[in-house]
Amino acid sequence: MEPAETTAGQAARGANAGPTSPLLELAGISKRFPGVRALEGVSLEIRAGEVHIVVGENGAGKSTLMKILYGAHHADEGTIRFQDRPVTIASPADARRLGIAVIFQEFSLVPFLSAAENIFLGREFRGPIPGTVDRRRAIREARTLLRSLGFDLDPTIPVHRLGVAEQQLVEIAKALSQKARILVMDEPTAALSERECAHLFRIVRRLRDEGVAIVYITHRLMEVMVLGDRITVLRDGRKVAELTPKETTPDDLVRLMVGRPVKAAFERRARFQPGEVALEIRNLRAPSGLEDINLTVHAREIVGLAGLVGAGRTELARAIFGADPISAGEVRVFGRPAEETPSECVRQGIALIPEKRKEEGLALIRSVQDNLLMSALWRLFPRGWLRPRTAEAAARDMVDRLRVATPSLARPVRVLSGGTQQKVVVGKWLSAGCRLFLFDEPTRGIDVGAKAEIFRLIEDLAERGAAVLLISSEFSEIVQVADRTYVMYDGRITGHLTAAELSEEALLRLAVSHE
Amino acid sequence: MAGRLAAAPGVLFVMFLLVVLFAVLRPVFLSLPNLIDIGLQSAILLIIAIPQTMIILSEGIDISSGAVLSLCGVVLAMVLVAGGPVHLAFLAALATAVGFGAFNGALICLVGMPAFVVTLGSLGMAEGIAEILTDGNVVVGLPNGFEAFYSAKPLGVPVPILIAALVYLVAHVILYHTRFGTYVFAIGGNREALMLSGVPARWYHIGIYALGGGFIAIASLLLTARMNSGHPTVAIGMEFDAIAAVALGGTSFERGQGWLLGTLLGVLAIGILRNGLDLLMVPSSLQGVSVGILVIVTMLIDRRGARVS
Numbered sequence: 117m118e119p120a121e122t123t124a125g126q127a128a129r130g131a132n133a134g135p136t137s138p139l140l141e142l143a144g145i146s147k148r149f150p151g152v153r154a155l156e157g158v159s160l161e162i163r164a165g166e167v168h169i170v171v172g173e174n175g176a177g178k179s180t181l182m183k184i185l186y187g188a189h190h191a192d193e194g195t196i197r198f199q200d201r202p203v204t205i206a207s208p209a210d211a212r213r214l215g216i217a218v219i220f221q222e223f224s225l226v227p228f229l230s231a232a233e234n235i236f237l238g239r240e241f242r243g244p245i246p247g248t249v250d251r252r253r254a255i256r257e258a259r260t261l262l263r264s265l266g267f268d269l270d271p272t273i274p275v276h277r278l279g280v281a282e283q284q285l286v287e288i289a290k291a292l293s294q295k296a297r298i299l300v301m302d303e304p305t306a307a308l309s310e311r312e313c314a315h316l317f318r319i320v321r322r323l324r325d326e327g328v329a330i331v332y333i334t335h336r337l338m339e340v341m342v343l344g345d346r347i348t349v350l351r352d353g354r355k356v357a358e359l360t361p362k363e364t365t366p367d368d369l370v371r372l373m374v375g376r377p378v379k380a381a382f383e384r385r386a387r388f389q390p391g392e393v394a395l396e397i398r399n400l401r402a403p404s405g406l407e408d409i410n411l412t413v414h415a416r417e418i419v420g421l422a423g424l425v426g427a428g429r430t431e432l433a434r435a436i437f438g439a440d441p442i443s444a445g446e447v448r449v450f451g452r453p454a455e456e457t458p459s460e461c462v463r464q465g466i467a468l469i470p471e472k473r474k475e476e477g478l479a480l481i482r483s484v485q486d487n488l489l490m491s492a493l494w495r496l497f498p499r500g501w502l503r504p505r506t507a508e509a510a511a512r513d514m515v516d517r518l519r520v521a522t523p524s525l526a527r528p529v530r531v532l533s534g535g536t537q538q539k540v541v542v543g544k545w546l547s548a549g550c551r552l553f554l555f556d557e558p559t560r561g562i563d564v565g566a567k568a569e570i571f572r573l574i575e576d577l578a579e580r581g582a583a584v585l586l587i588s589s590e591f592s593e594i595v596q597v598a599d600r601t602y603v604m605y606d607g608r609i610t611g612h613l614t615a616a617e618l619s620e621e622a623l624l625r626l627a628v629s630h631e
Numbered sequence: 632m633a634g635r636l637a638a639a640p641g642v643l644f645v646m647f648l649l650v651v652l653f654a655v656l657r658p659v660f661l662s663l664p665n666l667i668d669i670g671l672q673s674a675i676l677l678i679i680a681i682p683q684t685m686i687i688l689s690e691g692i693d694i695s696s697g698a699v700l701s702l703c704g705v706v707l708a709m710v711l712v713a714g715g716p717v718h719l720a721f722l723a724a725l726a727t728a729v730g731f732g733a734f735n736g737a738l739i740c741l742v743g744m745p746a747f748v749v750t751l752g753s754l755g756m757a758e759g760i761a762e763i764l765t766d767g768n769v770v771v772g773l774p775n776g777f778e779a780f781y782s783a784k785p786l787g788v789p790v791p792i793l794i795a796a797l798v799y800l801v802a803h804v805i806l807y808h809t810r811f812g813t814y815v816f817a818i819g820g821n822r823e824a825l826m827l828s829g830v831p832a833r834w835y836h837i838g839i840y841a842l843g844g845g846f847i848a849i850a851s852l853l854l855t856a857r858m859n860s861g862h863p864t865v866a867i868g869m870e871f872d873a874i875a876a877v878a879l880g881g882t883s884f885e886r887g888q889g890w891l892l893g894t895l896l897g898v899l900a901i902g903i904l905r906n907g908l909d910l911l912m913v914p915s916s917l918q919g920v921s922v923g924i925l926v927i928v929t930m931l932i933d934r935r936g937a938r939v940s
Contacts, residue, residue: 186827188827207829208826208827208828208829209829211829212829218827220827224821224823224824224827224828225821225824226816226817226820226821226824226825226887227820227821227886227887227888228816228819228820228886228887228888228889229813229816229817229820229887233813233816234824237813237817237824237825237828237830238825238828238829238830239828239829240810240813243808247809247810247811248804248808248809248810249808249809249810249813251808276886
């Protein structure tokens, strides 16, 4: 049925795989979409017992390459050889037959099926009567599999009730149950906390040592250096380098990915004196799990809110914004008690820029102008009648102020880059008169070049007098941008760092302080 | 125990309230003949609410099932009146219903049209074809044995209830013990995931609609026997009760969340309501209103837990 695990025992161990021939070899792969050259002559050698990391900015061609590997896209040119035999991968079923399993970035789980059913989806154990499935056996095998990964997870629980990290485990178990010889992982740590990442790394290393070939797609340089045996760098659909971690440095990799030198750290702006108190929280408690929160943000100040995923940072932002109820304590905004609903909070000057900007922050098919003015209509046109010229002038003003890169106000925001979309979201709140900005992971899913642009935007906001609370899981980002930082753990604030004390190590220590 | 009660589906609460209400107002409500009546009235609805459940689980909807059911009844009756044997008549009805199901499924799954629009089109077509075939008249003159089949009581259980129970059991096995059933949940939950697992998801997706046709054909057999005639518009509107029953049972219209037992409860709740209102001599126009209110009240009860979590 499935290919046997022949390579497991024989495979070369560890990082120095030696001169074995590659398990899977992609040569000269090109792929074009209308108007886009997604891949251009890319070659990739995948060896048993090796973690091959593919890095690149968004749009570099990583996802397209992966889709060709599992048969969702077909290369226009190039060849694929499996154990020196030419093969075609025309469908996911073909890929599976070759022992290629993929763990997707967006989880490919079915929410209301159990973990066991998800793990064996498409490969159900046959029951005694034709067409029926053996559910007990699936549950038994799933439990064994999860235990072998070091987890005692009940496989009968529907996966929608599991946390992100547990879902990730189900994904891995699903891939492993296929006796995969080649495991492709697409940004597997995107939703994991640092501790969960560490566990994932252990599993990846163990699989590698058992002889599995691993293709690991990421843009986090730390993972590249820690985990990689071989690194392929993609840029604009081309392979620009293949190296080992020993031959390179993170700075070199960034240079290769971006193709132009970038400043190692974003220069800190000269600080203004902080202004009035914009946000003051006293002894806040909320049903969403927040306990005893005390926090102050001044105008002209960028205050970081660090912590691991699930520490309660998003919940805090939502409580401030009136999106979730609070059960005790006080929130004051610009000296007055905060309102209780989002719409009142907006009028009070609070803006929440959510993590899922496409889903919660923008109307994607609408124009730049419509999006910019969405929250400002009540202010521009208090009587309800629209005046096109006033609207256009207001939108034009905002585009100039934020340097939004759009050829016209009528362009739908869907076609703009991630960084530009983020500017539109900010512009939307600026035109509504907001002065306190809560950013929730503003650079998630945004490539290196656009990140710098967003940092500039945040600094620009602060310089113009706004107060900023910046939630981020990437500690380097907070170190670069924030004036001072609070650290959260398990719904509480466990630390406060001034600019002088701020470092990635200090943040990490506080973020896992109660372990 | 309080926790278990709080987690119970809203449809159980409303069923309980309705039973108490009708039993107090009309004691005859709880008599055995009346309970059997409720079963008889619910049998056909259950048989078409089952495929509706599968379709809604797969994030679709079928608003054509009432019209297709009427058409199947007409086809069945015409073949019988023309002297054809029962199995041939049933095959003709089956071909009609499966044909419509596959047509709906193909447009939805292969062309990517919205289920509501596709089945709205089928509703019109099925209704029109039934009118053309019959000239708007009722098809009468069925062989004698046919009606007897409907009122037979092997082991004291009326045939329609027996068939409905059998159909329910088969559907339960299909949904919970076969690969096909797992894929029904998976298509609604995350069809992409199913495809990436190497399953030809779109064919299974079409299969859901085609299989639904099989159920409708069985329903048409009972319907025609009950009326002892083929009526071109008799079941139009029954899709409303079927969708209402699925919703009552707590099956969500998104993400493949739901259960078959809920649909059975939903069908019974509607049966109880309509029967009770009949006993109270409430005109049928008001009954439609009551079913609508029943659905909304049950939804409100079901939401109480959702808000907390």
